[in-house]
Amino acid sequence: MPNEKRKIDVLIIGAGPVGLALAIALSKSTPLNIGLVEANEKKPYKAGQGKALALSYGSIQLLEKLSVWERLQPLSTEINEVHVSEKGRFGITKLTAKEIDLPALGYMVSQSDLSHALEEEAGSSRIQILQPAKLSGIKHLEQGVEAQLETALGQQAIECQLLVAADGVDSAVRSLLKIPVVEKPSEMSALVTRVHLKKAHAKTSYQRFTPRGIIAMLPLGNSRYANIISGTHSQVHAWNKLSEEHYIDQLQDDFGYRLGKIVGVDKRMVFPLRQLHSTALYQKKVILLGHAAHVMHPVAAQGLNLSFRDIEDLERLIEEALEQRKPFATNELLSEYASMRSRDQKATMKFTHILETIFSSQSPSLGKVRKAGLLGIEFIPGLKKFLSKRGAGV
Numbered sequence: 001m002p003n004e005k006r007k008i009d010v011l012i013i014g015a016g017p018v019g020l021a022l023a024i025a026l027s028k029s030t031p032l033n034i035g036l037v038e039a040n041e042k043k044p045y046k047a048g049q050g051k052a053l054a055l056s057y058g059s060i061q062l063l064e065k066l067s068v069w070e071r072l073q074p075l076s077t078e079i080n081e082v083h084v085s086e087k088g089r090f091g092i093t094k095l096t097a098k099e100i101d102l103p104a105l106g107y108m109v110s111q112s113d114l115s116h117a118l119e120e121e122a123g124s125s126r127i128q129i130l131q132p133a134k135l136s137g138i139k140h141l142e143q144g145v146e147a148q149l150e151t152a153l154g155q156q157a158i159e160c161q162l163l164v165a166a167d168g169v170d171s172a173v174r175s176l177l178k179i180p181v182v183e184k185p186s187e188m189s190a191l192v193t194r195v196h197l198k199k200a201h202a203k204t205s206y207q208r209f210t211p212r213g214i215i216a217m218l219p220l221g222n223s224r225y226a227n228i229i230s231g232t233h234s235q236v237h238a239w240n241k242l243s244e245e246h247y248i249d250q251l252q253d254d255f256g257y258r259l260g261k262i263v264g265v266d267k268r269m270v271f272p273l274r275q276l277h278s279t280a281l282y283q284k285k286v287i288l289l290g291h292a293a294h295v296m297h298p299v300a301a302q303g304l305n306l307s308f309r310d311i312e313d314l315e316r317l318i319e320e321a322l323e324q325r326k327p328f329a330t331n332e333l334l335s336e337y338a339s340m341r342s343r344d345q346k347a348t349m350k351f352t353h354i355l356e357t358i359f360s361s362q363s364p365s366l367g368k369v370r371k372a373g374l375l376g377i378e379f380i381p382g383l384k385k386f387l388s389k390r391g392a393g394v
């Protein structure tokens with residue numbers, strides 16, 4: 001419908017996992033009209049592709065509520081234990097689901113499986129999806145917001161009561177509204193791949209600190225593990241340059257034989273790691289979520305899990321306002337959301353940054369802190385439980 005102005009209650013820009021999850025949550029718990037705008041064309045689904053994501057127990061509970069988990073669970077792998085160790089130093093730290101009385105610490109899923117499960121649920125709901133359509137302009141109105149979109153049929157303007165920016169790390173909404181970000185300079189990259197094992201192993205994930213970077217191994221089915229190596233750009237580049245054979249040899253040398261023999265490695269992808277947050281979570285009737293609001297190092301696997309907690313709180317506030325027959329897109333509600341979420345967001349970013357700094361540094365003094373840290377986790381009563389609970393998102 002070119003040149004015609006449509007009206008909708010909530011318009012979400014970006015159909016990544018965050019935009020999709022919020023759209024489904026609001027469509028289930030409220031009678032609001034929800035629109036979802038995605039710039040990229042829909043790609044054919046390929047199972048088990050993309051980044052491997054560790055979802056906390058808390059995130060799984062949200063996906064259950066959204067009727068997404070029933071689709072995703074058969075493709076997921078549970079994590080019951082996390083082993084943390086350092087090459088050349090004695091001892092490991094174990095965090096277990098048993099210690100915090102949960103069925104699992106979390107679950108591993110592939111990005112393509114998560115997106116597909118969310119898209120299927122959104123497709124079978126009453127959400128109005130515009131794809132491909134790209135946000136190119138925003139106008140604050142007295143009663144709401146006008147979003148200008150570029151679609152295959154030409155320019156289109158949509159008026160909404162609340163506009164949600166879920167449009168990723170280089171958010172167009174954030175730049176159009178000139179909301180500054182605070183970005184920590186980062187010298188770090190991550191290499192992401194999958195490795196194949198000779199024998200089946202599952203349910204334990206590993207973090208191993210080595211002079212050549214942090215090696216994470218996360219279970220994906222019985223004999224496949226997601227392998228993430230994070231380190232300085234040059235460390236990661238050195239891993240990426242290795243032939244397949246040498247990559248496996250070096251991995252086996254640094255990681256050891258905890259998972260037996262590694263027999264194959266998939267295509268490697270490298271991501272520069274950024275850590276940033278938006279200086280405001282909302283402006284008038286526009287709210288920022290997901291990577292548009294905060295981006296963190298994946299060492300603690302917290303980014304999406306934190307965003308899912310943001311979604312739950314936003315959805316609850318909107319639902320409560322509607323139950324009380326109050327307008328939902330108000331300054332009062334958005335400022336309540338921002339103050340409600342600020343503590344968790346700051347704590348999660350700080351926790352992730354501390355882990356990144358301590359564990360990525362090669363300095364001998366930080367090596368001692370790291371050693372003390374690993375032992376501390378084992379011996380300080382309550383600390384292990386705290387870390388397991390934070391990881392599990394409960």
Ligand SMILES: Cc1cc2nc3c(=O)[nH]c(=O)nc-3n(C[C@H](O)[C@H](O)[C@H](O)COP(=O)(O)OP(=O)(O)OC[C@H]3O[C@@H](n4cnc5c(N)ncnc54)[C@H](O)[C@@H]3O)c2cc1C
Pocket residue numbers: 013014015016017018019037038039040051052053054055133134135136166167168169171172173190192271289290291292298301302303304305306307
């Ligand atoms: C290597 C790595 C590993 C990670 N591992 C974990 C993990 O284990 N656990 C965890 O919790 N988190 C993890 N994360 C973080 C997680 O990937 C992010 O939190 C999550 O992907 C953010 O989702 P999003 O929907 O906000 O953004 P995105 O997935 O980037 O989606 C944004 C969407 O907006 C669309 N868009 C952009 N601009 C426009 C526009 N102008 N108009 C319309 N649409 C637009 C884009 O096409 C895209 O589809 C990891 C991140 C990395 C880099």
